Amino acid sequence: MPAIVIIGAQWGDEGKGKATDLLGSRIDYVVKFNGGNNAGHTVVIGNQKYALHLLPSGILSEGVIPVIANGVVIDIEVLFHELDALIARGVDVSRLRVSANAHIITHYHRTLDKVTERFLGKKQIGTTGRGIGPSYADKINRVGIRIQDLFDENILRQKVEAALDQKNHLLVKVYNRRAISADEIIENLLSYTERLRPMVTDTALELNRALDEGKTVLFEGGQATMLDVDHGTYPFVTSSNSTAGGASTGSGIGPGRIERVIGIVKAYTTRVGAGPFPTELFDESGEFLRAQGFEFGTTTGRPRRCGWYDAPIARYSARINGVTDYVMTKLDVLTGLEKIPVCVAYEVDGVRVDEVPVSQSDFHHAVPIYEEFPGWSEDITGVREFGDLPANAQAYVLAVEAMSGCRISAIGVGPGRDAIIARHDLLD
Ligand code: GDP
Numbered sequence: 149m150p151a152i153v154i155i156g157a158q159w160g161d162e163g164k165g166k167a168t169d170l171l172g173s174r175i176d177y178v179v180k181f182n183g184g185n186n187a188g189h190t191v192v193i194g195n196q197k198y199a200l201h202l203l204p205s206g207i208l209s210e211g212v213i214p215v216i217a218n219g220v221v222i223d224i225e226v227l228f229h230e231l232d233a234l235i236a237r238g239v240d241v242s243r244l245r246v247s248a249n250a251h252i253i254t255h256y257h258r259t260l261d262k263v264t265e266r267f268l269g270k271k272q273i274g275t276t277g278r279g280i281g282p283s284y285a286d287k288i289n290r291v292g293i294r295i296q297d298l299f300d301e302n303i304l305r306q307k308v309e310a311a312l313d314q315k316n317h318l319l320v321k322v323y324n325r326r327a328i329s330a331d332e333i334i335e336n337l338l339s340y341t342e343r344l345r346p347m348v349t350d351t352a353l354e355l356n357r358a359l360d361e362g363k364t365v366l367f368e369g370g371q372a373t374m375l376d377v378d379h380g381t382y383p384f385v386t387s388s389n390s391t392a393g394g395a396s397t398g399s400g401i402g403p404g405r406i407e408r409v410i411g412i413v414k415a416y417t418t419r420v421g422a423g424p425f426p427t428e429l430f431d432e433s434g435e436f437l438r439a440q441g442f443e444f445g446t447t448t449g450r451p452r453r454c455g456w457y458d459a460p461i462a463r464y465s466a467r468i469n470g471v472t473d474y475v476m477t478k479l480d481v482l483t484g485l486e487k488i489p490v491c492v493a494y495e496v497d498g499v500r501v502d503e504v505p506v507s508q509s510d511f512h513h514a515v516p517i518y519e520e521f522p523g524w525s526e527d528i529t530g531v532r533e534f535g536d537l538p539a540n541a542q543a544y545v546l547a548v549e550a551m552s553g554c555r556i557s558a559i560g561v562g563p564g565r566d567a568i569i570a571r572h573d574l575l576d
């Protein structure tokens with residue numbers, strides 16, 4: 149099996165590490181192809197809990213080669229901090245590869261992220277403040293700093309000075325902040341060079357060779373479809389392509405090599421930050437989901453907005469990504485609810501709309517049309533066979549599957565790595 153892509157189908161935090169765990173020993177490489185340390189992955193292995201931001205969650209699987217590919221934006225300080233924390237816990241991270249073409253998040257990107265948000269006031273995106281947007285903006289503006297620039301001090305100096313010249317005008321004259329010194333930025337970046345050097349390589353070449361040799365490469369998307377800069381709820385999105393296509397541009401492998409696209413979808417919906425969210429709950433049901441599902445951001449600690457499952461969004465994601473299998477996570481969180489509503493379509497200005505509307509204004513005031521399913525009260529966290537789930541839980545999954553545009557091949561029933569029910573082989 150060649151290249152497999154994992155993507156989030158909603159607004160992130162679907163539990164994308166679950167599918168990585170399920171594939172486990174069948175994976176040779178795990179690749180992060182988009183985003184940066186805005187991601188937050190909590191992975192529970194036995195009684196150990198790991199919180200990762202920049203590194204792909206597959207780094208915790210023994211024997212795999214983790215790769216940070218060209219599509220990622222790297223805060224080098226965060227990278228080493230995360231690596232050191234894993235090393236201290238006995239995780240072998242020595243095989244990590246970092247693309248020479250990946251862009252760097254510097255101090256001025258973090259500063260700009262925060263001041264821009266403050267400037268937007270009520271209209272703010274609610275970013276993670278990690279400098280993601282400004283770093284990608286520099287990449288597209290062709291004033292970004294790449295990992296390979298660290299190995300040529302002369303080039304690095306020219307690039308940082310050029311990027312800062314523009315930004316200092318903005319910081320001082322528009323945002324009323326102090327100018328940032330190019331020397332300090334350069335000194336800081338150069339302090340990482342020697343430790344970084346052995347990790348840096350032509351990751352596109354290595355990944356293509358690995359695929360040529362029949363190795364299995366897993367591309368782990370950060371964020372999710374509805375946060376994708378092209379296909380998400382723009383402007384309330386992140387600044388990268390978190391959909392399946394991003395795996396190709398973000399790593400340098402041809403799209404034809406991707407054989408499976410695994411979508412991760414929660415049994416309900418959550419969102420962090422601002423933007424439209426039709427099924428959002430403001431009552432005790434929302435509180436129930438937040439408390440049961442422990443819906444607080446791994447990166448910023450913010451309480452996540454919670455709502456019911458949105459089937460048009462699942463269909464949209466299935467389409468945009470070419471999802472071959474869905475993994476539904478957190479079914480256990482719904483345990484104890486008497487009735488479980490599912491959004492089957494929307495009403496926009498009095499008219500029924502079955503698919504996600506292309507107009508952002510329509511999506512903003514789309515009112516969900518719900519179908520209700522009976523709940524269950526039995527603890528399902530120990531269930532490992534679909535047929536052993538309570539009848540109502542089975543019926544919920546089957547009904548949702550029929551509306552979601554793709555088969556649901558596995559179901560998460562608890563935070564632990566093994567708390568999963570497999571229905572179909574993800575690679576078959
Ligand atoms: P990611 O951003 O997609 O990697 O997901 P996060 O790590 O931000 O959020 C998912 C959270 O749900 C983590 O704390 C997981 O341990 C947890 N989780 C994953 N699958 C399940 C599940 O099936 N049931 C429950 N109760 N928790 C789960």
Ligand code: IMO
Nearest residue numbers: 160161186187188274275276370371386420421
């Ligand atoms: P994982 O990988 C949930 C959201 C932020 C904000 C918007 C833009 O854990 O699913 P950014 O800092 O990227 O410019 O913020 O995107 N966001 C996420 N929400 N999960 C994530 O990652 C996210 N990464 C960014 O909250 O609304």
Ligand code: MG
Nearest residue numbers: 161187188189
């Ligand atoms: Mg997360």
